[in-house]
Amino acid sequence: xxxxxxxxxxxxxxxxxxxxxxxxxxxxxxxxxxxxxxxxxxxxxxxxxxxxxxxxxxxxxxxxxxxxxxxxxxxxxxxxxxxxxxxxxxxxxxxxxxxxxxxxxxxxxxxxxxxxxxxxxxxxxxxxxxxxxxxxxxxxxxxxxxxxxxxxxxxxxxxxxxxxxxxxxxxxxxxxxxxxxxxxxxxxxxxxxxxxxxxxxxxxxxxxxxxxxxxxxxxxxxxxxxxxxxxxxxxxxxxxxxxxxxxxxxxxxxxxxxxxxxxxxxxxxxxxxxxxxxxxxxxxxxxxxxxxxxxxxxxxxxxxxxxxxxxxxxxxxxxxxxxxxxxxxxxxxxxxxxxxxxxxxxxxxxxxxxxxxxxxxxxxxxxxxxxxxxxxxxxxxxxxxxxxxxxxxxxxxxxxxxxxxxxxxxxxxxxxxxxxxxxxxxxxxxxxxxxxxxxxxxxxxxxxxxxxxxxxxxxxxxxxxxxxxxxxxxxxxxxxxxxxxxxxxxxxxxxxxxxxxxxxxxxxxxxxxxxxxxxxxxxxxxxxxxxxxxxxxxxxxxxxxxxxxxxxxxxxxxxxxxxxxxxxxxxxxxxxxxxxxxxxxxxxxxxxxxxxxxxxxxxxxxxxxxxxxxxxxxxxxxxxxxxxxxxxxxxxxxxxxxxxxxxxxxxxxxxxxxxxxxxxxxxxxx
Numbered sequence: 004x005x006x007x008x009x010x011x012x013x014x015x016x017x018x019x020x021x022x023x024x025x026x027x028x029x030x031x032x033x034x035x036x037x038x039x040x041x042x043x044x045x046x047x048x049x050x051x052x053x054x055x056x057x058x059x060x061x062x063x064x065x066x067x068x069x070x071x072x073x074x075x076x077x078x079x080x081x082x083x084x085x086x087x088x089x090x091x092x093x094x095x096x097x098x099x100x101x102x103x104x105x106x107x108x109x110x111x112x113x114x115x116x117x118x119x120x121x122x123x124x125x126x127x128x129x130x131x132x133x134x135x136x137x138x139x140x141x142x143x144x145x146x147x148x149x150x151x152x153x154x155x156x157x158x159x160x161x162x163x164x165x166x167x168x169x170x171x172x173x174x175x176x177x178x179x180x181x182x183x184x185x186x187x188x189x190x191x192x193x194x195x196x197x198x199x200x201x202x203x204x205x206x207x208x209x210x211x212x213x214x215x216x217x218x219x220x221x222x223x224x225x226x227x228x229x230x231x232x233x234x235x236x237x238x239x240x241x242x243x244x245x246x247x248x249x250x251x252x253x254x255x256x257x258x259x260x261x262x263x264x265x266x267x268x269x270x271x272x273x274x275x276x277x278x279x280x281x282x283x284x285x286x287x288x289x290x291x292x293x294x295x296x297x298x299x300x301x302x303x304x305x306x307x308x309x310x311x312x313x314x315x316x317x318x319x320x321x322x323x324x325x326x327x328x329x330x331x332x333x334x335x336x337x338x339x340x341x342x343x344x345x346x347x348x349x350x351x352x353x354x355x356x357x358x359x360x361x362x363x364x365x366x367x368x369x370x371x372x373x374x375x376x377x378x379x380x381x382x383x384x385x386x387x388x389x390x391x392x393x394x395x396x397x398x399x400x401x402x403x404x405x406x407x408x409x410x411x412x413x414x415x416x417x418x419x420x421x422x423x424x425x426x427x428x429x430x431x432x433x434x435x436x437x438x439x440x441x442x443x444x445x446x447x448x449x450x451x452x453x454x455x456x457x458x459x460x461x462x463x464x465x466x467x468x469x470x471x472x473x474x475x476x477x478x479x480x481x482x483x484x485x486x487x488x489x490x491x492x493x494x495x496x497x498x499x500x501x502x503x504x505x506x507x508x509x510x511x512x513x514x515x516x517x518x519x520x521x522x523x524x525x526x527x528x529x530x531x532x533x534x535x536x537x538x539x540x541x542x543x544x545x546x547x548x549x550x551x552x553x554x555x556x557x558x559x560x561x562x563x564x565x566x567x568x569x570x571x572x573x574x575x576x577x578x579x580x581x582x583x584x585x586x587x588x589x590x591x592x593x594x595x596x597x598x599x600x601x602x603x604x605x606x607x608x609x610x611x612x613x614x615x616x617x618x619x620x621x622x623x624x625x626x627x628x629x630x631x632x633x634x635x636x637x638x639x640x641x642x643x644x645x646x647x648x649x650x651x652x653x654x655x656x657x658x659x660x661x662x663x664x665x666x667x668x669x670x671x672x673x
Contacts (some may be wrong), residue, residue, distance in 0.1 A: 042099070043072035044111055051138045053110045055666075056130065058188035058195065060084035061092065061106065062140050062668060075099055079142050079670040082160065082407060083167075084195070089672065114189075121212070128202065128213040129189045135204035136196060136416050136666030139449060141442065143359070143406050145673040151292025153673050155333075156406075158289035159357050160671065162282055162337060163409035166355045167198065169278040170410035173256075173352055174199055174344065175225035182216050190215040196415050196666060201563070203415045205660055208563040222564050226350045227257045228266070235565065238347035238508065241266065251503065253351045253427060254314055254339060271339065272314040283308040286337065299330040307337050320430035327401055327436070328365055334358040334403040334438065340424055341411055346566050348508030351426070352411030361402035361441050367481065368399040370535060375399070375485075381529060382490035382522060385620040390491050390627035397423075397434025397488035400481045404442040407669045416664035417554075418443050421480030423487035423519075432494050437484035444665065445473045452662050457550050458596040459658040462603035466596035468542045475547040479523055482530075486522030487515070490623055497629035505629040509567045514634055517573035518622050524548050524577075525619045528612045542608050549587070549606060552578050556652050557659035560642050572642045577618065579641030579648050586614035589651055600658060 045053065047063045050073065054061040060081035063073050075093050092103045099107075117123055145156055171177040176199045183190045183200075190200075194215040197203045201222060202213035211219065223229045231237045241250050241257065244266060250257050255268040272279050286308040290301045303322040310319035316338060323336065335358075339351035375395050383392035400421065408418065423437040444453070450471040457469045493502055493515055502511035524545060531541045552574035560571050581587040588605045595603040625633045641648065 041072075041104075042074075042107060043070075045073075045107075046071070047073075050110070052134075055136070055138050055192055056133050056189045057106075057110060058084070058192040059106055059110075060087045061103075062138060062670065064140060064142065079140055080672075082669045082671045083163065083409075115186075122217065125212055125214065125217055126187075126189065128207055128210055129193055129215065132193055132202045132204050132207045132213060133189060133196075135206060135660070135663050137452070137663040139444075139446070139665040139667050140670060141405055141407075141667055142670040143404075143672070145671065148673065149292070151294065154292045155289045156671065156673050158285045159335070159355075160407065162285045162289070163355050163357070163407055165278055165282045165285065166337070166353050166410035167413075169275055169282070169353045171198065172225050172275060172278070173350070175223045175229075176200065177225070179216060179220065198413070198415070204664075205558055205656070224344075224346065225256070226345060227347075228259050231257075231266075232346075238349075241347070251347075251349045251508075253342065253349060254316065256350065270314045272312060279311040282337070283311040286311070297331055297333070299326045300333050300335065303335065310338070316425065317428050317430060320425045320428060320435075323424075324398070324430055324433075324436045327398060328360050328362065328368070332360055334360055334401065336412075336422075336424065338425070339411075340426060342426075342508065343512060343569055344411060345508075346564070348512050349503070354412035355407070355409040356403075356412045356422075357406045357408075358403035358438075358440070359406065361404050363441070364400070364402040367402070371399045371485070374530075374533065375489075378485070378526060378529070379489050382486075382619075382623060385616075386490055386623035386627035388627070389497065390495070390623075395434055395488055397485070398436050400437040400439045400484050402441045402477070403438050405440050405669075406671060408667070413667075416666050418665070418667050420444070420476060421484040423484040426493055431492075434488050437481075437488065439477055439480045439484060441473065441477055443667070444476060449665060452665075453550070455597070456554075456659055456662060457546070459600050459661070460553055460604055460655060461546070461550075461596050462590060462593055462605040463596045465546060465604065465606045468539070469546045469550070470543045475544045476551075478527070478544055479548050479551065482523035482526045483519045486519040486526065489522060490518060491626040492518075495626070497627075500629065502626065502629075506631050506634055509569070510631070510634055510638070513567065513569040513572050513638075514622070514626055516569050517576060518626055520548075520551075520573060521577060521615065521619045521622050524615045528615065545608070545611060546606065549578070549581075549604075553655050553659055557656040559656070572638065575648075575652060576637050576641045580618045580621075580637075581611070581614045582648065584610065584614040584617065586610040602654065 047066055050063045062079040062081055064077055064079050067077055068074065075097050078093065080087055080089050080092055092100055094100050117126065145152065148156070168177065179200055180191070180194050183194060193202070194200055200215035200220060202208045202210065207213040223232050227237065234240065241247060244250055246267070249255070249268040250266055252268055255270050256274045257266050258269055260267045286304045290304050293301055303319065303326055306319040306322035310316045319338060334356070336354070336356045339353045341352055341354070342348045342350060344352050375397070379395045380392050383390055412419065419440065420443055421437070421439045423435055425431045425435055444450070453471040458466055461469060493511070495502070497505055502515065505511070506514060527536065527541055527544050530536055531538065536544070555568070555570040555574040556578065558568055558571050560575065561567055578587060582589065586607050588607065589602065590605055591602045593603050594601060624630065
């Protein structure tokens with residue numbers, strides 16, 4: 004692809020030919036403006052990368068009229084950035100403003116180079132950090148919505164800002180962004196994208212000089228006393244405290260106690276009273292103007308506001324599960340839920356997801372609802388004693404089209420494409436609610452990147468049945484989330500102990516995700532036997548599932564501070580186990596499907612179903628019996644072993660990391 008300009012000195016690496024995602028949903032401004040001479044100096048991909056490094060809320064969606072120039076109706080203004088008002092960039096007549104013209108000129112200018120050599124090096128790393136992200140747009144246009152819905156949207160966007168502030172407190176980085184000078188937009192962009200000053204991309208996360216703030220601050224979360232975190236074994240030490248159950252509670256932080264060496268738990272609504280009260284007030288204000296057709300949504304927002312004040316999340320969870328595709332056009336989840344960001348994997352991170360219900364949900368629910376009991380029976384039979392099949396009451400996933408993600412739901416790269424919540428409590432025990440996100444990675448550029456990645460690792464025969472359509476991804480996600488409600492889950496107990504106590508927080512999280520993802524593979528074949536999928540569809544779905552594992556393996560098994568990456572580790576366990584049985588074979592002398600790379604992975608579609616069932620049985624038995632030793636052996640064999648498979652994981656990572664990962668940005672026009 005040709006490139007007209009990329010004049011940045013510090014961020015020259017941003018001029019790679021990697022693709023940039025673009026949602027084709029039209030959210031631009033009506034009207035056009037002659038732009039061939041004024042706004043044709045930067046082609047689309049370079050424009051979006053340059054806007055990212057200058058921390059500008061601008062995204063060129065597509066060259067709709069193929070004139071090689073940016074027109075006002077092709078621009079998206081990104082939500083959650085400084086100066087994210089549409090009127091800043093496009094005036095009421097649909098023409099670019101003077102501020103946009105000035106920004107466009109700035110995009111063509113070289114960045115100043117600091118005199119200090121260490122600062123030059125830091126900025127170079129910041130540029131490399133940004134270059135590993137691929138700005139990918141999620142755009143929605145609500146300009147024709149009712150006044151009540153616009154009021155709802157405005158307040159929910161404010162809630163998103165408050166959730167990000169609350170999540171920053173949990174991560175121990177609140178206020179740090181103010182240390183970044185205004186004339187350092189790239190560092191501000193990294194801080195915004197990563198929600199911290201720390202580099203998160205695979206090639207730069209371990210470099211001690213890579214930081215949005217100089218000097219680099221220590222990595223200390225706001226969930227535990229700072230002095231305690233200097234000991235890498237502090238989680239295990241807290242587990243030995245006499246009040247360990249309270250300290251491990253999901254909805255509290257830990258502070259020093261009255262006696263030396265003692266600690267106590269402080270509930271979220273006390274520790275974060277100001278932010279939680281502000282969120283509750285906004286949720287109540289969001290209800291105003293919603294009609295009777297959104298009674299379920301109003302009930303949930305009211306219950307959620309009360310839960311933010313009380314720290315009792317069960318009433319909100321119950322109201323949330325009562326919502327669905329049949330009684331609301333909206334999907335909202337506002338709560339503390341996942342624990343992956345916490346080094347101890349105990350404390351639930353605050354998150355917001357706002358979306359629209361996709362009506363295709365109803366068709367999949369019609370297909371799969373009658374089979375839930377059979378699915379549970381199949382997994383229970385493999386799990387064995389002491390687990391017994393339950394009367395599962397969970398909902399088959401709703402399909403949702405994302406509007407915005409905030410807090411723990413907004414990742415630096417990639418995004419959650421399915422979720423089953425809540426994780427704990429009576430509502431979770433009854434089955435909770437599951438969702439699959441259907442408008443992520445669906446743009447043409449993301450699909451082209453996916454095709455390029457798969458062709459670099461798979462052999463020709465395997466790659467011939469690979470698909471980049473959204474359907475395979477959605478099915479994999481749908482079954483993954485359904486499986487969280489099947490078999491032994493977080494709430495299941497062995498000898499009175501839940502999985503956190505049986506396996507430790509991080510291993511418990513990895514095992515639960517391993518169960519869900521392996522069950523997704525197993526249920527694909529199981530449903531094919533029921534006539535839901537054809538053999539051809541199964542092969543395409545399973546290739547995509549294996550490719551999903553490659554993507555997570557490429558991220559590495561641990562973060563820079565040594566925290567296990569749950570998905571990466573489960574992906575390594577799956578791929579390693581399937582290779583051990585011969586269902587996957589690395590052919591070192593055979594060229595990959597792209598014809599360039601030497602060595603490729605072949606899938607034996609005849610052997611894969613049995614390999615999946617065998618590994619599924621292993622994982623379910625581990626969870627059903629609380630077998631920590633076998634869980635640790637999986638980790639030792641496939642995650643930590645310095646063997647031939649470790650080298651292969653490096654090959655997969657090298658190829659997968661050639662293309663930057665999707666970094667989702669959001670545009671909400673209203």
